Every structure is written in structure tokens, then in C-alpha cells.
Amino acid sequence: MRIDVITIFPDYLNPLREALLGKAVERERISVGVHDLRTWTHDVHKTVDDSPYGGGPGMVMKPDVWGEALDAVCPPAAETSPRLVVPTPAGRPFTQDLAHEWSREPWLVFACGRYEGIDQRVVDEASERMPVDEVSIGDYVLVGGEVAVLAMVESVVRLLPGVLGNPASAQQDSFSDGLLEGPSYTRPEVWRGRPVPDVLRSGNHGAIARWRRDKALERTWRRRPELLDALPEGALDRKDREA
């Protein structure tokens, strides 16, 4: 997978070279290009934003600069086009399902907006030549898209074959079965007077699986009940419903 990120703060993306992501780059599972948007400005101040039409607070990122940047990073005449991802608080929710969908893409380009966002015509024009996803990582406001890109790239890259040490981890993620993961425990057996639940030390794999499922259902019901409503028909068996 090829990943390109366009930003006015390239150093913000340095974590893409660290740890799990850094190893994926070393092993050539992914290639990462980070591009400074100001490369495509033509004034001495390297201006990337301007006042919004119609008035209002803040500044809007200029379409001409973004247009040249996208033309350079993903040339219109090229044989292949990427999926363009634009993080924005006004986007559709980024989910584990979307991470799985993007993990099958050969090329992702992330456009990091700042200020009040990017002139809408940039997305409208790009949408005529490549798939564009405007996505949000949550119902809160950041200063820019860089943090959102780090989160999304990590969630996508960890799904690629050969990136995680134990592929089973990705199969047992929270949300993999539509539920939140239940609680986890490790040594010591008793910590500050709190024991590990007996069932987890019983060696009874059926009972352990049942206990874990029940805890996942309970946690989901308490914290994200809407996920239970979104489960496909038949996802909960009789024992689940008794939990």
C-alpha cells in the first residue's frame, strides 16, 4: 500500500516512521510520502488560506494551492488514482469497517485541512477523478487533520497482512464481531487484593469463551447500546440474549 499525506506541518507525521508503522515501511508493506502543502504556493509568504466568502470567523484553505498539490501527488493523467481521504469534523464517521475497506486499497492520499477547512471545490473537483471520503474520527473539533490521519493510518496499516505479529489480534479486535472487547487480565494472579476472575484460570476454554462473550455484551450494553441495535439479524444467540 502506498500512503501519501499532504499537510502544512510535515513533522506532525513523523510518528508514521516509528514503531509498528515504521516496521511496516522497513518491510516495504507500505510506502509513505509526506508532502508540505506550501511547496505549491507562489508567494513570498507561502500563503495557504484566505478569508471565507460570506464572512464569518477563521480562514479557508485556498483551492488553487490544494489543486496544484493534488495534481502533483496524484497526477490526473496517471494510470492509477488513489482514494482521497479528507479528515473533517463534518465527515461521516470513521469506523473499523471503513478501516478494513481502506486496507484493501492500493493507494491512499490524505489531505490535512486546517483552519475552517478546505475550499469545497477542491473535494468537488477531485471527486470527478477519484473516490473521495470526507471522514470524522469523532464528535469533537481538532485544530487540523494531522492527528486524525495518524489515527486512521494506524488503524488501517495494522490490518495489512504481515504487519501485526499475531494476525489473530486483528480478528479479535473490538468491533470485529460488532461488540466492544471485554476486560483483559495478566499476571500477577492477585494484584492489590484483586484476583483475576477464576474462570480465566480454569483451563475450561468453553467457559472462558462464554465468560468473555458475556462481558463483551455487558460492556457494549452499558457503554455503546446502539451497537447492539446495529448487529445483523441472528448475531445474538439464545445464550447471548440471556446474558
Ligand SMILES: Oc1ccccc1-c1ccno1
Ligand atoms: O476537527 C478537525 C479539524 C480538521 C480536520 C479534521 C478534524 C476532525 C475532527 C474529528 N475528526 O476530524
